[in-house]
Amino acid sequence: MLKVKSVHTYYGSIHALKGVSLHVRPAEMVALIGANGAGKSTLVNTICGLMKPNKGIIEFQGESIQGIGPEEIVRRGIALVPEGRQIFSTMTVEANLEMGAFIHRRNGRQVESDMERMYERFPILRERSQQLAGTLSGGEQQMLAISRALMSRPQLIVLDEPSMGLAPLVVKEIFRIVQELRREGRTILLIEQNARAALQIADRGYVLETGKLVLQGDGATLLNHREVQRAYLGKGARQIWDA
Amino acid sequence: MPIWEKDNECMSRDELEQLQLERLQATLNRVYRNVSFYRNRFKSLDFRPEDDLTELTDIRRLPFTTSRDVSESYPYDMFAVPLREVVRVHSSSGTMANPRVVGYTRQDLRIWSTIVARILSAGGVTQDDVIQVTFAYGLLTGGLGIHYGAERIGASVLPTSVGRTERQIKIMQDFRTTVLCSTPSYALVIADRIEDMGIDPKQLSLKYVICAGEPWTDAMRREVEERLFVKVTDNYGISEIMGPGVAGECLEQNGMHLQEDHFLAEVIDPETGKNLEPGQEGELVITTLTKEAFPVIRYRTGDLCRILPDPCPCGRTQNRISRIRGRCDDVVVIKGINIIPNRIGDILEQIGGERPVYQLVATRERHRDHLEIWVEVTERFFHDKMREQRTLLEIMGQKITNFIGITPRVKLVEKGSLRRENGKVAAFVDRRG
Numbered sequence: 001m002l003k004v005k006s007v008h009t010y011y012g013s014i015h016a017l018k019g020v021s022l023h024v025r026p027a028e029m030v031a032l033i034g035a036n037g038a039g040k041s042t043l044v045n046t047i048c049g050l051m052k053p054n055k056g057i058i059e060f061q062g063e064s065i066q067g068i069g070p071e072e073i074v075r076r077g078i079a080l081v082p083e084g085r086q087i088f089s090t091m092t093v094e095a096n097l098e099m100g101a102f103i104h105r106r107n108g109r110q111v112e113s114d115m116e117r118m119y120e121r122f123p124i125l126r127e128r129s130q131q132l133a134g135t136l137s138g139g140e141q142q143m144l145a146i147s148r149a150l151m152s153r154p155q156l157i158v159l160d161e162p163s164m165g166l167a168p169l170v171v172k173e174i175f176r177i178v179q180e181l182r183r184e185g186r187t188i189l190l191i192e193q194n195a196r197a198a199l200q201i202a203d204r205g206y207v208l209e210t211g212k213l214v215l216q217g218d219g220a221t222l223l224n225h226r227e228v229q230r231a232y233l234g235k236g237a238r239q240i241w242d243a
Numbered sequence: 244m245p246i247w248e249k250d251n252e253c254m255s256r257d258e259l260e261q262l263q264l265e266r267l268q269a270t271l272n273r274v275y276r277n278v279s280f281y282r283n284r285f286k287s288l289d290f291r292p293e294d295d296l297t298e299l300t301d302i303r304r305l306p307f308t309t310s311r312d313v314s315e316s317y318p319y320d321m322f323a324v325p326l327r328e329v330v331r332v333h334s335s336s337g338t339m340a341n342p343r344v345v346g347y348t349r350q351d352l353r354i355w356s357t358i359v360a361r362i363l364s365a366g367g368v369t370q371d372d373v374i375q376v377t378f379a380y381g382l383l384t385g386g387l388g389i390h391y392g393a394e395r396i397g398a399s400v401l402p403t404s405v406g407r408t409e410r411q412i413k414i415m416q417d418f419r420t421t422v423l424c425s426t427p428s429y430a431l432v433i434a435d436r437i438e439d440m441g442i443d444p445k446q447l448s449l450k451y452v453i454c455a456g457e458p459w460t461d462a463m464r465r466e467v468e469e470r471l472f473v474k475v476t477d478n479y480g481i482s483e484i485m486g487p488g489v490a491g492e493c494l495e496q497n498g499m500h501l502q503e504d505h506f507l508a509e510v511i512d513p514e515t516g517k518n519l520e521p522g523q524e525g526e527l528v529i530t531t532l533t534k535e536a537f538p539v540i541r542y543r544t545g546d547l548c549r550i551l552p553d554p555c556p557c558g559r560t561q562n563r564i565s566r567i568r569g570r571c572d573d574v575v576v577i578k579g580i581n582i583i584p585n586r587i588g589d590i591l592e593q594i595g596g597e598r599p600v601y602q603l604v605a606t607r608e609r610h611r612d613h614l615e616i617w618v619e620v621t622e623r624f625f626h627d628k629m630r631e632q633r634t635l636l637e638i639m640g641q642k643i644t645n646f647i648g649i650t651p652r653v654k655l656v657e658k659g660s661l662r663r664e665n666g667k668v669a670a671f672v673d674r675r676g
Contacts, residue, residue: 003261006268006297018293021265023258055297206265212272212293216265217533221350226328 007056077155089134100151359392362491370397384486456579498563
């Protein structure tokens with residue numbers, strides 16, 4: 001579905017992605033893990049059209065999409081749940097969801113029924129539908145950000161650090177939601193610093209290090225990989241959000 | 244026959260190439276970081292994996308790795324992980340001054356057993372089979388390599404290892420072996436002995452023979468099939484790359500499927516090193532794509548074959564390689580052991596104090612291969628007393644046995660009697676044909 005081939009992207013003068021290749025198959029959840037500054041977000045931004053690659057090919061459903069603007073990327077079927085939520089905090093929850101359905105705005109009935117579905121999935125959002133999004137808790141904001149992405153009816157959901165800045169119990173809840181999306185047969189690219197949680201639920205994973213891919217394999221393999229354990233999982237001390 | 248890993252063995256070429264590119268990038272990034280041999284080589288070429296690898300074919304810019312390189316890195320210099328992550332070590336037959344040592348991480352072993360399971364499945368093996376493994380167990384990769392793959396399938400494994408043919412046959416009868424793993428020549432040795440013992444091969448439970456370990460011919464395949472009433476598939480393995488499992492034939496019997504999601508294969512002209520077109524015969528060169536402990540980049544296997552890119556009716560999309568036609572270097576394969584004639588000369592020189600004129604001769608008596616070493620007499624290699632002379636021959640035989648693992652017959656021949664080509668004594672004469 002998504003195919004990234006030897007992509008190079010510069011972040012200012014920094015060579016942030018150095019020939020990265022990866023792919024995501026339909027109905028698959030792929031985790032991309034790596035330390036701070038490894039280039040994870042640059043890769044997300046490059047895929048979602050927020051940054052232009054200097055070299056390389058990005059194909060989505062057989063068509064090349066590198067260098068296309070972010071709005072067109074959404075139209076092609078890729079939705080981003082950005083790092084740190086980035087909801088429109090001065091707008092109501094409902095307005096946020098409407099914004100997510102921006103590309104379908106001429107189809108009022110679809111937007112309405114989709115919004116209803118989001119409220120069924122996250123009843124808390126219905127309760128708060130007229131509240132300003134900025135007044136929601138971190139976990140609620142993340143639910144809103146995910147719902148907003150779903151409103152565009154994407155083929156591929158890119159989740160950028162969904163656990164970032166959230167309390168452990170909330171993280172657990174968010175990962176449960178991500179898993180649910182996976183079970184519904186959605187295609188997901190999950191970018192995470194929380195390698196253990198991500199690899200536990202992903203089909204496959206890639207490890208990015210200083211802009212280069214150094215490991216790839218299925219989730220369980222990477223989870224048990226000595227290098228991954230050493231670099232990203234720390235020793236012992238099971239985390240509270242371990243399944 | 245079921246395909247062991249349908250998703251991986253039958254993916255579209257497009258998907259496969261993407262996967263190969265991703266894995267090649269990770270492999271080159273890792274060897275550049277972890278193996279000084281490769282880092283130095285890449286640097287001297289000004290090749291940085293991150294900048295210079297965009298397409299799979301970019302690998303052609305990199306130099307070949309030879310068996311000598313591996314040998315000179317004895318034992319651990321080319322390992323890409325610390326030894327504490329290595330859970331198994333194997334070593335080649337001692338054909339070089341230093342043997343070629345290879346290591347495996349836990350993950351490497353998992354992949355190895357998986358790809359062996361693939362090639363065994365392709366050759367007809369299922370969990371209902373009783374499989375007799377007559378490859379050497381030990382430092383060589385043959386025995387244990389097949390063993391874990393067969394266990395992965397769930398077959399009942401008989402690790403009989405090499406030799407003691409009558410016992411092998413008794414086990415085959417009593418344990419109702421359904422699959423035999425052996426070198427082609429040993430399968431024929433077994434067929435001969437079965438005949439000698441007056442056993443009707445139809446009374447055996449054998450269905451399949453998985454052959455590997457030495458170059459052979461289609462005539463040999465037909466002979467094994469007709470005499471043992473089995474279906475025979477061809478397999479290709481090489482320790483420096485992995486061991487058994489690199490490529491294996493399916494029951495279509497039309498070439499060995501390369502496990503291309505784990506190995507990137509090229510065929511080159513052994514003289515010029517240039518890449519050849521698909522279908523042309525040349526030396527097989529392999530790059531590992533997933534090996535962790537001992538990755539190799541563009542390893543020259545020394546084996547001659549062709550890549551067959553046309554689709555196979557079995558449904559697997561992995562390209563096939565043709566039967567190995569022979570060696571393109573001076574390596575001689577006898578009983579599955581690779582022997583470099585020059586190394587034999589080194590041993591003889593150590594014993595006699597000078598390098599004699601000598602020749603390796605392979606012979607075959609009733610399917611059993613023998614190595615003879617013919618040495619032209621000189622003063623140093625000649626004694627008046629029969630006893631001393633015999634002792635000298637025995638010492639030579641023993642030293643060589645210790646070194647290569649098979650026992651040669653050492654013969655002294657008259658000066659000038661060895662066959663010469665263009666005035667040079669041929670290092671090897673094959674009389675097995």
